[in-house]
Amino acid sequence: MHKKFFVSNMMESAIRIGLLFILIVWTYDIVRPFVIPVLWGAIIAVALMPLTHRLERAFKGRRGLAAVVLTLLGIMLLVPPVVVSGSIFDGVARTIEVLQSGDISIAGPTIGDHI
Known part of the structure; x- marks a missing residue:
């Protein structure tokens, strides 16, 4: 049994x-x-904790407001470089594409309509 x-x-x-x-x-x-973004988020959160505590003291204990200010500051610092780097990447990619295709043409001098 x-x-x-x-x-x-x-x-x-x-x-x-x-x-x-x-x-x-x-x-x-x-x-x-x-996994990687969460790990980076944890690293950034730990690194910014002293700044968060200072902002919290400056805002008289309002931790949520300190977090919002820190988040907006981070967005303002990170978004412009991302946009610019994307634009640079597109320009470089287009230049490489034109160079590889061999369709390079330089416009000749133009004569104004006033002559």
Whole structure:
């Protein structure tokens, strides 16, 4: 009787462990793209904690306001370089495309309509 109960518990445990393993593997595939950004977010949050505490003291204990100010400041500092670098990348990519195609043409001098 005990042997049958033991085998039943072993099978149930093996199935549960197998399903748990499958769930962990499947979840990892979903979570994997977010691991690096979450790690960077944690690093930045820890690095900015002293500044957050100073802003919180300046705003008389309003932590939410300090977080909003810090977030807006971060956005103002990061967005312009991203936009500029995207524009530079597009210009360089177009220049390389033109150079590789060999369709380089330089417009000749134009004579004004007043002559």
